[in-house]
Amino acid sequence: MALEHAILVSLLEKPGSGYELARRFDRSIGYFWTATHQQIYRVLKRMESDGLLAVREMPQQSRPDKKEYCVVGPGRAALSQWLHESIQPESIRHELAVKIRGAAFDDPSVLIREVERHRQVHSDRLAHYLAGELRDFTGPAAPTLLDAGQELQYVVLRGGIAYERMTIAWLDDVLATLRRLGTSHPQA
């Protein structure tokens, strides 16, 4: 049910349509929770029929109408209740780590390009985060005093930055290891 809660948070930060949510899930919120538009539309419909959200048809010029969703009382209450529950610490699913261990049973050097590609993606994400940090929190245009919501957004962003930095450093370690092993023969 975590998608529901991610949607509640995102809509409380700013009401919007399914389409807009889908784009947010490609950016900001999406760095910590991903979802496709199919999932979002389906869940929005359910949440609306459960009375967590209100919907308004918004006619627009020169583009299709949209349905703008907005959190109402019971939705807020549901979020609050969830905040009071405890969740179990995330279990990572790190496919690349499985691949690296699997490389012992093939030629490890086949992974070099793959790891380089991943490194590039993480490096791009880091740059994106750092740009956001400068824009919203540390740059000249940023507010000098943050409110609670901004403080919390910033601490989450700092987490993203720390994660990407750690990952890049680790991928460098992986690359060095793969190169050191060279094109050795498969074993076991």
Next chain:
Amino acid sequence: MALEHAILVSLLEKPGSGYELARRFDRSIGYFWTATHQQIYRVLKRMESDGLLAVREMPQQSRPDKKEYCVVGPGRAALSQWLHESIQPESIRHELAVKIRGAAFDDPSVLIREVERHRQVHSDRLAHYLAGELRDFTGPAAPTLLDAGQELQYVVLRGGIAYERMTIAWLDDVLATLRRLGTSHPQA
């Protein structure tokens, strides 16, 4: 299909039964890929009928019989093929980060205990990893020269250690932020 590949890797490292795999997925492999025993039994059955695995009934004394699975030719080929394919960099699902952003719409201090609990879990995991590192790689009983398989296991373990250290530091940052915000009123 990633569970299939994680199972192939684990069974190549050492053949075993569904039950044994389930326990491995609570430990070593499970730090990078989780699965419940239900999932594992189901997938093992499918993989066996697809000819990726061979199974032997192993009668045991003083405990139930087990079925020991072992990777055969086509399974190895499937793994090799997967290693040559590219996967998309993982999209994290960090529920706690969603909660932290959601705390802006409630009392942020309700999260303090939750975050402390998560910190404890990560701290325990780190201790577990470090013990494994000492036992298998850096301690006096460890081999002085590692083969490729051990090198790869070690680099994955180093990733786990880096991840836990980063996470603990971030959770400390989160705790400091939550405490600084105190029991301020909900906003927005």
Next chain:
DNA sequence: CTTGGCTATGCAACGAGTTGCATAGAAGGA
């Protein structure tokens, strides 16, 4: 001697997530 825990396997039902496809108007470039 009964209760609870460990090994060992499995079914059934449900919910979460993915992939492919479909519609439809408007804008902009080849």
Next chain:
DNA sequence: TCCTTCTATGCAACTCGTTGCATAGCCAAG
């Protein structure tokens, strides 16, 4: 003019993952 891209929503089918339950023998503690 046609083709693609962007906004905007949605269905259908499928796979993946979780939860609850069931069985069954052995062992150890109370």
